[in-house]
Amino acid sequence: xxxxxxxxxxxxxxxxxxxxxxxxxxxxxxxxxxxxxxxxxxxxxxxxxxxxxxxxxxxxxxxxxxxxxxxxxxxxxxxxxxxxxxxxxxxxxxxxxxxxxxxxxxxxxxxxxxxxxxxxxxxxxxxxxxxxxxx
Amino acid sequence: xxxxxxxxxxxxxxxxxxxxxxxxxxxxxxxxxxxxxxxxxxxxxxxxxxxxxxxxxxxxxxxxxxxxxxxxxxxxxxxxxxxxxxxxxxxxxxxxxxxxxx
Amino acid sequence: xxxxxxxxxxxxxxxxxxxxxxxxxxxxxxxxxxxxxxxxxxxxxxxxxxxxxxxxxxxxxxxxxxxxxxxxxxxxxxxxxxxxxxxxxxxxxxxxxxxxxxxxxxxxxx
Numbered sequence: 068x069x070x071x072x073x074x075x076x077x078x079x080x081x082x083x084x085x086x087x088x089x090x091x092x093x094x095x096x097x098x099x100x101x102x103x104x105x106x107x108x109x110x111x112x113x114x115x116x117x118x119x120x121x122x123x124x125x126x127x128x129x130x131x132x133x134x135x136x137x138x139x140x141x142x143x144x145x146x147x148x149x150x151x152x153x154x155x156x157x158x159x160x161x162x163x164x165x166x167x168x169x170x171x172x173x174x175x176x177x178x179x180x181x182x183x184x185x186x187x188x189x190x191x192x193x194x195x196x197x198x199x200x201x202x
Numbered sequence: 203x204x205x206x207x208x209x210x211x212x213x214x215x216x217x218x219x220x221x222x223x224x225x226x227x228x229x230x231x232x233x234x235x236x237x238x239x240x241x242x243x244x245x246x247x248x249x250x251x252x253x254x255x256x257x258x259x260x261x262x263x264x265x266x267x268x269x270x271x272x273x274x275x276x277x278x279x280x281x282x283x284x285x286x287x288x289x290x291x292x293x294x295x296x297x298x299x300x301x302x303x304x
Numbered sequence: 305x306x307x308x309x310x311x312x313x314x315x316x317x318x319x320x321x322x323x324x325x326x327x328x329x330x331x332x333x334x335x336x337x338x339x340x341x342x343x344x345x346x347x348x349x350x351x352x353x354x355x356x357x358x359x360x361x362x363x364x365x366x367x368x369x370x371x372x373x374x375x376x377x378x379x380x381x382x383x384x385x386x387x388x389x390x391x392x393x394x395x396x397x398x399x400x401x402x403x404x405x406x407x408x409x410x411x412x413x414x
Contacts, residue, residue: 084237125266157245
């Protein structure tokens with residue numbers, strides 16, 4: 068794969084209740100290993116994936132919320148969260164994990180990966196992609 | 203006669219909670235589990251529906267499922283009771299029947 | 305399948321990765337390495353321990369590219385390069401080191 072494409076992964080499911088969120092995360096990491104231009108969107112119940120304070124000890128299953136913090140290492144640093152979805156769920160940016168990446172082109176300055184966008188803005192971002200994956 | 207209703211789907215993803223609230227008889231109990239726990243949060247587009255239903259129904263939410271999803275108990279609608287797994291068992295015993303809204 | 309260490313058999317998958325993360329102890333790593341004719345030295349352990357810490361923090365085994373970068377950041381550029389890591393783990397630092405560390409095969413590793 069020599070040509071770099073714009074890949075967009077769209078997450079619409081809450082974590083743990085179904086396997087979609089974890090499956091998506093794995094596919095994102097695999098895609099990133101092939102050094103594509105990766106973006107990830109969180110809409111509808113997908114926004115719950117990024118909620119901070121997740122603790123699965125009581126369920127005896129893997130707490131993969133920690134893995135989102137590794138996305139920066141994989142150069143996946145365009146995480147779009149739809150504002151309308153947050154609003155409907157009574158959530159704000161403060162309820163989400165602070166996900167950061169180091170910008171190699173800016174003296175490794177630490178920057179936020181999460182960008183809260185409106186439905187309209189997100190529609191335009193989707194429009195610019197070459198490959199879209201839905202989870 | 204009383205029924206324990208369980209709802210395991212997010213109210214934003216499916217209409218299970220809506221159907222449960224519409225069809226559960228007065229005096230029943232509703233236990234929100236798995237992705238259903240998001241229905242217990244205040245300040246959402248579904249909170250009013252739950253608050254209204256609480257006039258006739260008692261709402262419970264499964265603690266370990268809340269914790270897994272990072273939902274703080276302070277974010278729950280007032281009056282929703284948090285139970286653990288043994289609380290779940292007690293609810294099953296206290297009610298005559300169980301109905302799982304999938 | 306399984307691997308016998310100090311008289312105890314630990315379950316592994318068909319490629320020799322530990323089935324249960326919590327089964328791991330340093331003797332398991334040493335035994336796995338011995339099976340592949342590798343004598344673990346301090347440099348190997350540095351990488352193995354780093355991988356275990358990475359997994360503890362992020363719940364995944366990092367891809368080789370990410371591992372290389374992260375090792376460089378932690379242990380210095382003379383170690384954060386593929387030449388160094390492949391010399392230590394000739395079957396691939398992802399595959400081989402993760403196996404000794406008791407982790408699953410890195411995501412995306414075929």
